[in-house]
Amino acid sequence: DQQVKQNSPSLSVQEGRISILNCDYTNSMFDYFLWYKKYPAEGPTFLISISSIKDKNEDGRFTVFLNKSAKHLSLHIVPSQPGDSAVYFCAATGNAGNMLTFGGGTRLMVKP
Amino acid sequence: DVKVTQSSRYLVKRTGEKVFLECVQDMDHENMFWYRQDPGLGLRLIYFSYDVKMKEKGDIPEGYSVSREKKERFSLILESASTNQTSMYLCASSFGGVLQETQYFGPGTRLLVL
Numbered sequence: 001d002q003q004v005k006q007n008s009p010s011l012s013v014q015e016g017r018i019s020i021l022n023c024d025y026t027n028s029m030f031d032y033f034l035w036y037k038k039y040p041a042e043g044p045t046f047l048i049s050i051s052s053i054k055d056k057n058e059d060g061r062f063t064v065f066l067n068k069s070a071k072h073l074s075l076h077i078v079p080s081q082p083g084d085s086a087v088y089f090c091a092a093t094g095n096a097g098n099m100l101t102f103g104g105g106t107r108l109m110v111k112p
Numbered sequence: 113d114v115k116v117t118q119s120s121r122y123l124v125k126r127t128g129e130k131v132f133l134e135c136v137q138d139m140d141h142e143n144m145f146w147y148r149q150d151p152g153l154g155l156r157l158i159y160f161s162y163d164v165k166m167k168e169k170g171d172i173p174e175g176y177s178v179s180r181e182k183k184e185r186f187s188l189i190l191e192s193a194s195t196n197q198t199s200m201y202l203c204a205s206s207f208g209g210v211l212q213e214t215q216y217f218g219p220g221t222r223l224l225v226l
Contacts, residue, residue, distance in 0.1 A: 002154075009152065034214070043116070043202055043217030044155070089154055099170070100215060102147075102154035 142208025
């Protein structure tokens with residue numbers, strides 16, 4: 001059973017609008033969460049992370065929100081740009097240290 | 113910048129062949145990882161290594177083995193390739209020694225087993 005789930009396989013957004021990508025997890029031992037972005041024919045690249053002691057972390061156009069009680073996190077991209085079109089993976093880790101558990105990914109398409 | 117390289121971008125192999133996938137990182141990272149990426153399943157950890165000659169099984173180690181003879185190099189071996197091992201294989205590395213750190217990925221090897 002997948003411990004990290006991204007229930008939307010794809011999302012389409014107009015340029016300039018907000019993109020919201022969602023992620024749910026089941027393992028209460030997870031205490032650190034990351035978002036990776038992946039372009040075709042490239043490896044994933046780290047985007048932003050959040051520790052369980054926070055509920056929000058912001059980096060430029062990217063903000064990650066964590067709701068521990070709901071075991072839910074989301075990535076907000078504002079404003080969305082066509083270059084943001086990629087597959088986004090949510091990942092989580094806990095007391096196991098550096099082992100990451102990934103979600104299935106969400107393909108974001110930002111239309112000009 | 114961290115650089116993780118993988119020996120091949122595309123590979124085509126036949127069922128039963130022994131397959132070697134090589135990964136090299138140039139940042140003196142302690143930890144190295146092998147994942148496979150399949151549609152809808154995200155990235156699943158096959159094996160990881162936290163030091164030379166050390167290895168740990170990930171979530172799906174069956175049918176795979178690994179080798180880490182040098183710190184910068186981590187090899188994934190498919191002893192007898194099968195069609196269900198057709199996938200995108202991604203190598204990653206991280207500094208090690210601390211929790212909650214970023215992994216850096218290579219570009220991936222797309223393997224097709226016929």
